[in-house]
Amino acid sequence: MTSSEENYIKGIFHLSQGGQHSITTSALAEKMETKPSSVTDMVKRLAEKGLLHYKKYQGVRLTEEGAGHALKVIRKHRLWEVFLVDKLNFAWDQVHEVAEQLEHIESEMLVDRLDALLNFPEFDPHGDPIPDKEGRFKTREKKLLSAMPAKSRGICVGVKDSSSQFLKFLDKYHIELGNTIEVLERESFDRSMHIQVGKRKLQISHQIASNLYVKPQPE
Amino acid sequence: MTSSEENYIKGIFHLSQGGQHSITTSALAEKMETKPSSVTDMVKRLAEKGLLHYKKYQGVRLTEEGAGHALKVIRKHRLWEVFLVDKLNFAWDQVHEVAEQLEHIESEMLVDRLDALLNFPEFDPHGDPIPDKEGRFKTREKKLLSAMPAKSRGICVGVKDSSSQFLKFLDKYHIELGNTIEVLERESFDRSMHIQVGKRKLQISHQIASNLYVKPQPE
DNA sequence: ATAAATATTTAGGCAAATCTAAAAATATGT
DNA sequence: ACATATTTTTAGATTTGCCTAAATATTTAT
Ligand SMILES: [Mn+2]
Ligand SMILES: [Mn+2]
Ligand SMILES: [Mn+2]
Ligand SMILES: [Mn+2]
Numbered sequence: 001m002t003s004s005e006e007n008y009i010k011g012i013f014h015l016s017q018g019g020q021h022s023i024t025t026s027a028l029a030e031k032m033e034t035k036p037s038s039v040t041d042m043v044k045r046l047a048e049k050g051l052l053h054y055k056k057y058q059g060v061r062l063t064e065e066g067a068g069h070a071l072k073v074i075r076k077h078r079l080w081e082v083f084l085v086d087k088l089n090f091a092w093d094q095v096h097e098v099a100e101q102l103e104h105i106e107s108e109m110l111v112d113r114l115d116a117l118l119n120f121p122e123f124d125p126h127g128d129p130i131p132d133k134e135g136r137f138k139t140r141e142k143k144l145l146s147a148m149p150a151k152s153r154g155i156c157v158g159v160k161d162s163s164s165q166f167l168k169f170l171d172k173y174h175i176e177l178g179n180t181i182e183v184l185e186r187e188s189f190d191r192s193m194h195i196q197v198g199k200r201k202l203q204i205s206h207q208i209a210s211n212l213y214v215k216p217q218p219e
Numbered sequence: 220m221t222s223s224e225e226n227y228i229k230g231i232f233h234l235s236q237g238g239q240h241s242i243t244t245s246a247l248a249e250k251m252e253t254k255p256s257s258v259t260d261m262v263k264r265l266a267e268k269g270l271l272h273y274k275k276y277q278g279v280r281l282t283e284e285g286a287g288h289a290l291k292v293i294r295k296h297r298l299w300e301v302f303l304v305d306k307l308n309f310a311w312d313q314v315h316e317v318a319e320q321l322e323h324i325e326s327e328m329l330v331d332r333l334d335a336l337l338n339f340p341e342f343d344p345h346g347d348p349i350p351d352k353e354g355r356f357k358t359r360e361k362k363l364l365s366a367m368p369a370k371s372r373g374i375c376v377g378v379k380d381s382s383s384q385f386l387k388f389l390d391k392y393h394i395e396l397g398n399t400i401e402v403l404e405r406e407s408f409d410r411s412m413h414i415q416v417g418k419r420k421l422q423i424s425h426q427i428a429s430n431l432y433v434k435p436q437p438e
Numbered sequence: 439a440t441a442a443a444t445a446t447t448t449a450g451g452c453a454a455a456t457c458t459a460a461a462a463a464t465a466t467g468t
Numbered sequence: 469a470c471a472t473a474t475t476t477t478t479a480g481a482t483t484t485g486c487c488t489a490a491a492t493a494t495t496t497a498t
Contacts, residue, residue, distance in 0.1 A: 255476060
């Protein structure tokens with residue numbers, strides 16, 4: 001399987017996580033930053049190889065085999081991200097591009113040994129779950145901070161937007177995965193929020209709150 | 220630069236180390252395990268990009284830029300080999316294939332941090348020198364064991380053949396880089412040698428002796 | 439229900455990297 | 469020197485992955 005094929009499979013997998021049964025040509029074209037005609041070409045090849053189901057004008061859906069392959073690529077991507085952060089001291093906004101390359105390296109031994117070196121991490125630096133050898137991964141209860149009511153608390157467990165700009169913004173305000181965040185007050189006018197992170201109080205816009213995942217805490 | 224282009228540049232660089240001024244199309248075709256006509260195509264493209272000098276029927280020679288690029292790829296290849304052996308416990312006969320893939324990953328930060336993680340190694344698991352950031356590398360005096368006279372001693376510092384079969388053969392007889400090897404006697408008939416490795420005495424064929432490099436020791 | 443807008447596919451082309459077969463240049467042997 | 473052998477290049481095809489423009493199917497709006 002080529003890198004390009006793997007990227008398409010991964011793109012389809014991610015779009016499928018959004019709940020849709022079938023992924024349209026145009027949605028996939030947008031995701032892959034390519035033209036719909038190129039997508040049609042590629043999905044025909046992938047259907048040929050048994051990695052997805054494709055009927056003209058009906059969009060695509062991964063086969064078991066296709067989804068399995070997607071999970072392997074995602075596993076590699078996220079393990080490499082952990083490696084870059086934990087072992088090479090990359091910042092969490094610097095790892096994605098390199099992981100995009102490393103995820104295509106073929107060697108089962110490499111992946112498994114890397115997994116062991118990193119102590120079998122269950123989540124990547126952005127809070128996304130890492131599939132194990134069999135493709136299984138932990139899910140955890142999480143809600144967008146923007147969906148949390150006033151007076152509630154949660155632990156920051158992930159980001160929805162993992163762009164370098166957003167991650168650097170979080171760094172600037174010292175918001176990290178693992179922090180406890182309490183919602184002090186919600187402004188209905190602009191949907192901004194007053195929150196407390198550890199001892200610090202700050203006000204964040206809706207845009208920020210709607211890209212941070214928290215695990216709601218009791219009490 | 221594509222992986223394929225990098226592989227050609229690396230192939231030419233290695234052939235050039237054998238002393239020839241100019242590398243012929245057929246020599247390169249053999250090295251790259253491809254057809255001469257494919258080589259002609261590729262070297263035209265590489266000449267176009269300024270990575271090598273090419274005149275029809277005259278063979279090729281790397282430019283400064285081409286050689287510099289080759290050194291970068293070789294640096295990455297050998298650093299990754301060290302990583303696989305030192306950090307992921309690969310055997311020295313298992314690293315080459317994976318390093319062939321990893322050497323094409325593009326990220327200067329990755330290479331430099333990896334170098335640091337490994338404590339700036341100067342030689343790879345097969346005894347080959349690792350170029351530094353500027354492309355400079357240590358050379359050390361080394362001779363083929365087959366060229367050592369009787370009663371002489373040397374330290375095993377490298378292999379000429381780094382095929383998995385040869386490396387596994389050395390493992391089987393517990394011959395490792397760093398071992399002191401003494402030549403006890405040379406058989407002129409079949410050119411086999413009686414050697415002493417540490418406390419152990421053994422007899423090795425010319426084929427083995429002519430693929431092991433030693434650094435001659437005084438006395 | 440029909441027309442207009444939108445989405446998707448097809449057709450035809452291009453660049454990279456490979457191949458085979460044929461042509462051209464170079465090297466070798468008597 | 470000249471014929472023969474070898475090496476190298478060219479010509480033409482193939483596959484992957486992409487493009488643009490045109491054709492076709494589907495969806496939406498009147
Ligand atoms: Mn990523
Ligand atoms: Mn990630
Ligand atoms: Mn190697
Ligand atoms: Mn090596």
